[in-house]
Amino acid sequence: MTREEHFRRLERVEKVARNMDRAFRLPLTRxxxxxxxxxxxxxxxxxxxAVAPAVxxxxxxxxxxxxxxxxxxxAGNLGIDYVIGLIPLIGDVFxxxxxxxxxxxxxxRAWLEDHHAAPGEGAPSRRLDAA
Known part of the structure; x- marks a missing residue:
């Protein structure tokens, strides 16, 4: 898989992550x-x-x-989210x-940027919060 293919796949991953974690703003709050x-x-x-997109x-x-x-x-992040998420109310806040x-x-993203960086150069950086 080429560098460009990796970063295209990463963009799809980041889009799903945004939708799963921060698609909406609660009114009158940040x-x-x-x-x-x-x-x-x-x-x-x-x-x-909610585990399906995470998997x-x-x-x-x-x-x-x-x-x-x-x-x-x-997988640890996913497991923590799932297990604590099962606890009524506490899991929802978590x-x-x-x-x-x-x-x-x-x-x-951090791994891909490190994996694909040539000596002395960095990969393009795009924060998950940008969109």
């Missing part, structure tokens, strides 16, 4: 919430449904050749602040 937080409000199945992000990282240590860290999908997208 707090952003995404589909992950909203789905988590549905008892029983909401948190489980897709993890599988994209694997397909791009991310090392096992990075995949383990990303979902708003933890933003595991964004954390994982940022980890993947």
């Amino acid at each position: 707090i952003r919430i995404g589909w992950d937080g909203l789905l988590g409000l549905v008892p029983g199945i909401g948190d489980t449904l 897709w992000i993890l599988s994209e990282a694997h397909a791009m050749g991310a090392p096992r240590t990075l995949l383990a860290q990303m 979902d708003i602040g933890f933003k595991s999908n964004s954390r994982n997208a940022e980890l993947l």
Whole structure:
């Protein structure tokens, strides 16, 4: 897979992460919430449904050749989000602040930029919060 293909895939990962973690702004606040937080409000199945995009992000990282240590860290973020998200009310508040999908997208971007950087040059930087 070429550098350009990796960064195109990363852009899709970042878009999904934004939608899952910060798609909407709560009125009269600076707090952003995404589909992950909203789905988590549905008892029983909401948190489980929100795992699917998170697993897709993890599988994209694997397909791009991310090392096992990075995949383990990303899986840890996903697991923490899922397990704590299952706790009524506490999990819902946690979902708003933890933003595991964004954390994982940022980890993947950092690894790709390091992996594809030529000696003495950096890869193009684009923050997840930009859009």
